[in-house]
Amino acid sequence: xxxxxxxxxxxxxxxxxxxxxxxxxxxxxxxxxxxxxxxxxxxxxxxxxxxxxxxxxxxxxxxxxxxxxxxxxxxxxxxxxxxxxxxxxxxxxxxxxxxxxxxxxxxxxxxxxxxxxxxxxxxxxxxxxxxxxxxxxxxxxxxxxxxxxxxxxxxxxxxxxxxxxxxxxxxxxxxxxxxxxxxxxxxxxxxxxxxxxxxxxxxxxxxxxxxxxxxxxx
Numbered sequence: 666x667x668x669x670x671x672x673x674x675x676x677x678x679x680x681x682x683x684x685x686x687x688x689x690x691x692x693x694x695x696x697x698x699x700x701x702x703x704x705x706x707x708x709x710x711x712x713x714x715x716x717x718x719x720x721x722x723x724x725x726x727x728x729x730x731x732x733x734x735x736x737x738x739x740x741x742x743x744x745x746x747x748x749x750x751x752x753x754x755x756x757x758x759x760x761x762x763x764x765x766x767x768x769x770x771x772x773x774x775x776x777x778x779x780x781x782x783x784x785x786x787x788x789x790x791x792x793x794x795x796x797x798x799x800x801x802x803x804x805x806x807x808x809x810x811x812x813x814x815x816x817x818x819x820x821x822x823x824x825x826x827x828x829x830x831x832x833x834x835x836x837x838x839x840x841x842x843x844x845x846x847x848x849x850x851x852x853x854x855x856x857x858x859x860x861x862x863x864x865x866x867x868x869x870x871x872x873x874x875x876x877x878x879x880x881x882x883x
Contacts, residue, residue, distance in 0.1 A: 727852035729785055731862070732776040734845055736788050739769040739776075741810060742838055745831065748820060752827040757879055761872065762831070768868060772861060779858065809841020832876040839869040839876075 742765055749762030777787045811819070811834055822830050846862035846869075853859050 724855040728855040731849040754824040809838040
């Protein structure tokens with residue numbers, strides 16, 4: 666009886682040791698495991714804390730909304746900037762317009778690439794006026810977007826009148842983009858999109874201040 670009990674106990678100890686070894690092996694992972702997401706094991710799960718940055722492949726509905734909204738928004742800013750070389754009087758306005766185009770044209774390409782990789786539709790080239798749906802201001806209009814009438818008025822202006830109209834409109838336009846970027850910052854998940862949102866907030870806020878100072882000189 667005692668011998669049988671001893672065997673049972675020894676068998677239980679061996680089984681328990683095997684389970685412990687398996688658990689430890691699962692927890693330890695491979696020797697070169699850095700705990701990065703997507704590499705299995707307990708350690709990888711633990712590393713995926715809420716504070717960890719989102720992976721570049723991860724995206725959500727807010728990222729899609731940001732990209733689909735910012736593409737036509739940027740396109741209109743580039744269209745406005747394209748008017749400056751032939752119409753602006755101020756060299757500072759011409760320089761500012763060139764910088765806006767230089768910054769925003771590549772961002773349109775990035776945003777379009779993200780949408781394509783996510784299986785989403787890139788907004789059509791013509792979808793860049795006040796009729797663009799999915800805007801952020803609660804009225805069906807996109808934040809800061811110029812109406813067709815405003816764009817026509819800007820096209821027809823020249824000299825000092827153009828400079829003033831361009832800056833007043835672009836301030837409004839930039840303010841809308843900053844609000845859209847702040848929404849992406851708080852709700853988005855795609856790391857490159859979040860970085861772009863930070864860049865937009867910083868660069869366009871600085872340009873808003875620059876334009877306000879220039880308008881103060883008029």
